[in-house]
Structures are given as structure tokens and as C-alpha cells.
Amino acid sequence: MGYLFDLHCHNKEGSVCSRLPAKDMVDFYIKQGYSGFSVTNHFTGSTTVPDNYSWEDRVDHYFTGYEECLKYAEGKDIKVFFGIEYSILKFGTHDMHKIMGNDFVILGLTRDWLKANEETFNKSTNELFDAIHKAGGYIIHAHPFLEEDWISHIQLFPQKEDAVEIMNMGVSDDTNAKARWYAEAFNKTVTGGTDIHFTDIPYVSGVECEKEISTVEELIDEIRNGRTKVIHKKVI
Ligand SMILES: [Zn+2]
Ligand SMILES: [Zn+2]
Incomplete structure (x- = not known):
């Protein structure tokens, strides 16, 4: 087995x-045999950042979820990376809580970049x-065919998104099958992710x-560069 x-x-x-504290998240992934995980809390929509925060305070508060994991993982055999999950905002509202759905897991951004890019x-x-x-930054379209009340319509960005999440443990097999179809049709790189919010789940996903x-x-x-494989496995 490679590195998960x-x-x-x-x-x-x-x-x-989410009901999962950062500390438990670190322990959970060590137990599942993972080499690491990226913390991709909701940057828009279901975020813990209060509405009235300035942009700078918003970014700092947002980092807490990642930093708590990082702190607890110190000295342990697990890597913690920073990411965000971004849901497209309702057009013209400029309100980070008013989302219209279509979610993207974005890796490779920094605190400084986020602070400098409110506009x-x-x-x-x-x-x-x-x-x-x-x-x-690297843009992964998360569960592109999820259909929920808050998602007004499905939007695909085949030219802009870098990869398609074809294995998500929070959506149905059918929704994942549609994502696979989309990725194949547009020859996109594929990824997996648990979309974990609590640990009493049957399967975890990710890349190897x-x-x-x-x-x-x-x-x-x-x-x-296509050197990762999408995996899912039973929770231990
Ligand atoms: Zn959520
Ligand atoms: Zn998510």
C-alpha cells in the first residue's frame, strides 16, 4: 500500500x-492508516466565522480549524495540509454566507493570499x-452532481477546474457515478475525498x-501528474 x-x-x-473536533480528526486519520489529510473547512456558507468580522479577522478565524490540527499533529506520524472548500456565492450579494452551491476543494492557497484577495x-x-x-492554487470540483435545495443549478467549469472529485463519501453512488462520467468525458484528473464531518461513517476516501x-x-x-490513485476503504 502507498501513502494515503x-x-x-x-x-x-x-x-x-461538522461534529468532529480537530484533535479527534488527527487521531482518526492516524488510526485509518493515512499519511495525511487536508483541512478544507467551508470558506463560504457553513463557516464558523461570525458575519460581522472584518476580512482579515475572518481569514485568521478561518485558519483555526487547520492550526488546531497542525498543533495536535506535531510529533505524530501524520501530515496536515491547508485547503478551503469554496461554494459559489449568490451573484451580486458579496455575502460569504449566501451561497448558491457548486463546491470546490482548493489546495495550495496561503493565509497571505486570502487576506490580500477579498475583492x-x-x-x-x-x-x-x-x-x-x-x-x-489547485481547484478540485467537489461532488459536481450533488443536488440539494441550496444548489440552484449545477455548474461545470471543465476548462477551469483542475480535477474532479469522483469519490465522495457524503453523496450517493449515483452522484459519484455522474462525476466519473463527467471526468471521463472531459478527460479530467480525478480525486477522492471523504468530505468527513463526523467519524461514525462506514467508509473513508482519498488518494493514494x-x-x-x-x-x-x-x-x-x-x-x-497523474501519479495518484483514487481510493476508498472501510473505516477501522
Ligand atoms: Zn459541511
Ligand atoms: Zn465538503
Whole structure:
């Protein structure tokens, strides 16, 4: 077996919808035999950041979920990477809580970049994605065919998204099958992620790397170059 990484994880420090404390998240992935995971709390929508925060405070508060994991993982045999899950905002609202759905797991962004790019999040999705790419970010379309009340319509960005999440443990097999169809049709790189919000779940997902990874840039590089395999396995 290679090195397993979960790319899509929510803890309660950063996501209102999660019941999983950062500390338990670290223990859970060690127990599952993973080499690491990326903390991808909701940056828009179901975020724990209060409405009235300034942008700078918002970013700092948002980082808590990641930093708590990082702190607890110190000295342990597990890597913690930073990521965000971004849900497209209702057009023209500029309100980080008013989402219209279509979710993206984005890796490779930094605190400084987020702090400097408040305006970028008010631009069109295409412009936002261009700016993310310019910053070295990697865009994964999470569960692209999820249908829920808050998702007004499904939007695909085959030219802009770098990869498609074809294995998500929070959606139905049918929804994952549609994502596989989309990825195959457009010849997209594929990834997996548990989309974990609590640990009483039957399966975990993620990607398997052939070599040990120590930075998120290395992880992105492995995914980008097709050296990762999508996996899912039973929770131990
Ligand atoms: Zn959530
Ligand atoms: Zn998610």
C-alpha cells in the first residue's frame, strides 16, 4: 500500500455542519492508516466565522480549524495540509454566507493570499479561478452532481477546474457515478475525498500516492501528474 491522503475534511472549529473536533480528526486519520489529510473547512456558507468580522479577522478565524490540527499533529506520524472548500456565492450579494452551491476543494492557497484577495471573491467564478491558478492554487470540483435545495443549478467549469472529485463519501453512488462520467468525458484528473464531518461513517476516501509527501505543493504535483490513485476503504 502507498501513502494515503484525504483531500476533503471538515472539523467543528471551522465548519458549522461538522461534529468532529480537530484533535479527534488527527487521531482518526492516524488510526485509518493515512499519511495525511487536508483541512478544507467551508470558506463560504457553513463557516464558523461570525458575519460581522472584518476580512482579515475572518481569514485568521478561518485558519483555526487547520492550526488546531497542525498543533495536535506535531510529533505524530501524520501530515496536515491547508485547503478551503469554496461554494459559489449568490451573484451580486458579496455575502460569504449566501451561497448558491457548486463546491470546490482548493489546495495550495496561503493565509497571505486570502487576506490580500477579498475583492477577488466578489468577482465572477471564472475570474476567481484564474486568480487562484495564478497564486498556484489547485481547484478540485467537489461532488459536481450533488443536488440539494441550496444548489440552484449545477455548474461545470471543465476548462477551469483542475480535477474532479469522483469519490465522495457524503453523496450517493449515483452522484459519484455522474462525476466519473463527467471526468471521463472531459478527460479530467480525478480525486477522492471523504468530505468527513463526523467519524461514525462506514467508509473513508482519498488518494493514494506512490511516495511520501511532506508539503501540499508536492501533493498537488503528484495529483496533477497523474501519479495518484483514487481510493476508498472501510473505516477501522
Ligand atoms: Zn459541511
Ligand atoms: Zn465538503
